[in-house]
Amino acid sequence: MPEAGGVPEAEPAAEEPPADELPARDPGTRRWLFADQLGPHFLDTADQPVLLVESLAALRRSRVHRRKAHLVLSALRHRAAELGGRAELVRAGTYAEALARAGVGAPDPVSVCDPTSWGARRLVRRLDGVRVLASRGFVVSEPQFARWARGRGGRRLLMEDFYRDVRRHHGLLLDARGGPVGGRWNYDEDNREPPPRRERLAVADPWWPQEDEIDAGVREDLDRVEREHGPVFAGDDGPRRFAATRAEALTALEHFLAARLDAFGPHEDAMLAADPWMAHSMLSAPLNLGLLDPLEVARRAEQVGRARVAHLPSLEGFVRQVVGWRSWVWHLHWHLGEDHVRSNALGAREPLPDWFERLDPHSAVGANCLAHVLRSVRQEGWTHHVPRLVVLGGWALQRGYDPAALAEWFRRSFVDGYEWVMTTNVVGISQHADGGASATKPYTTGGAYVDRMSDFCRGCRYDPAVRVGERACPYTAGYWAFLHRHRERLAANPRMVQPLRGLDRLPDLEPLLQQEARRGAAPP
Structure with missing residues (x-):
């Protein structure tokens, strides 16, 4: 724990x-x-x-x-x-x-x-x-996953295959013939729309719990710990955002399904500076506290979705998060072993800089996207999965931060952060430190993706289309520097062939590399 x-x-x-x-x-x-x-x-x-x-x-x-x-x-x-x-x-x-x-x-x-x-x-x-x-709280047991992995017969372990087998096993979102509802297993392509041209999604606010005397007592105890021992915690205090009881968790679930589910899918990967919650469920923390069982969550979502004909890509995307991705990350944690956290296939050794460690989004960080996400983590202890993967994880991957230290930082800095979540998701998926055991390619991108999927680039001192010079976006330049640094290792990956061809076409690669070497670990 x-x-x-x-x-x-x-x-x-x-x-x-x-x-x-x-x-x-x-x-x-x-x-x-x-x-x-x-x-x-x-x-x-x-x-x-x-x-x-x-x-x-x-x-x-x-x-x-x-x-x-x-x-x-x-x-x-x-x-x-x-x-x-x-x-x-x-x-x-x-x-x-x-x-x-x-x-x-x-x-x-x-x-x-x-x-x-x-x-x-x-x-x-x-x-x-x-x-x-035996452990509880996941949609299949550890022995079941082990048998599934052995049954692959040496074929690569893929989350999509696991997710489909979980749905078959539990009869989730299946039609009368046992196939996927709507004829497709995965509606991910429908859930990649950029944000709308407004500050916030047109969706009901998340349900927020009301603090009580128990919360007040906790706050007094935490204040006392800091008075007696000096700075102990990272981040800011504030009203409790996430369910801390079974009743609260069920209320949060029902509110999401009734008022926010339909809007969840289309902009699942989008980011808005003034709308950190978007249409996300806010259920990761109560799920990871064990207040909700993921199978009950998926079945309730299916029940509500079928009763009112919910937007199918949103419904499927939510179920995939709860019984697909979440269980996949859990089982890989045990399947890959305790040494997985020390994987470092890309030889990333840079320590986390102090401004990153301290969640400092202030004047030292000039890139709007990174400053905004660090501020959100500092204030709330939470951001949704794309700021984690693309903004925080992408920055760390491009700069070669030590993956084990980064996973520990995520575990400490997020309200839903636990060893089993962060080892696989950060070391394996985000940082590609296990060489592809968890994900088929490194998850990093240039500033163009951030610009397309967010409003962070508006008013930023950097231009996502610029690679070299004072206005060079650190994500755009960092992306090409990362590919150059690891091109020999990545050349055998079929999913990296096209990006590496793009690297060869850059007319300003040498000044870009010199620029990024000068930038080093300094905040952008």
Whole structure:
């Protein structure tokens, strides 16, 4: 579990039983719930006693976003309040100390669903009196994914194939003959429209939760931690934006499906400076806290979509995010192993610069797109997937930031950031550090794409069409410098043939490379 539950320090690897040997249920024990296992599907009975552990000391081990710390602690304390006398909330410095206080041992064991990080999985296996169950909260189990991967017979593991098999397995968005509703599995091509020529989408605002006395208590505790220990958190404080209870999460889901789903698809990849939320669901944080089960979310979306004939590309795009991409990232995290985070196929070694690490969007950063996205992360601890992949990830890839350090930065800086999400999504997909195990090509682009898919370039000091000179867009120039730096490695990739041909046609490649070498790690 992340910070507020107490992240265990790195420990020697322990022998782990195969995932398919772990029991699925243990209704006769107290259930130890990590702070990302807070939904009812992590319990085996309606009256099962529960142990919850909170560690404010763990917050000092890594500088997480203030809003993330608030959300996780709020969710943990709200769950304890909901369960009442069935739950024991223990505040302690370490998990071992908490379990000792709770009287956990051989006569009185606890059971726990397999946690979501490698370190936590090692921890629960070495603690006395803990029975480890198979993981929950994803649309297929780890043994199922392993069998699917073996069944590929050496063929490349592709998210699209996995997603289609998940839909077949669960009967999601299928017609009477078992084919995809509408005749197509994937409507991604219909969901790539640029933003409209206005400041905001014509769509209802997201549903926002109302803070209560539990949130006030969390804020007081976080303020006290900072008074006593100095700057501990990154980012700004502010009203809680994301669901911290099961009831809130269900309300947020229903509001999205009723008022925002149809608008979601067409501009799914678009960005507007004055509209950070666009038509996105805002459900990644409650999903990653375990407040919602992804299969229930997908089934409810299908039910609502069929009842009112929702815009099919939007409906399919949302279901693909929830049961396709999310489960794909989860399973690759375990399938590729603990060393995956240390992958570095492109030899990227640059440390994250201080202005990036500190989420500083101010005068030092002149590129509108990067300044805006850093500001959004600083203020909210969130942006949607395209600013993450294209603006933040693209900048880091072009500059050769260390991929493991970048994944850790994403984990700490985003309210929905967890090891399993960020390792695959950042190290594998965004930074191409695993050489293609997670994605078929590097995800980076020049300023023209940012200009087409956003309004960020209006009034920017840089011109996305300019490669060299004072107005040279750092994304445009950085794109060509990246291709030149890695052209030998990328030449064998069929998806990179056309971009590399474009590199050979540049008349100003040499001055461009000299310019980018001078720019170095300085903010754009």
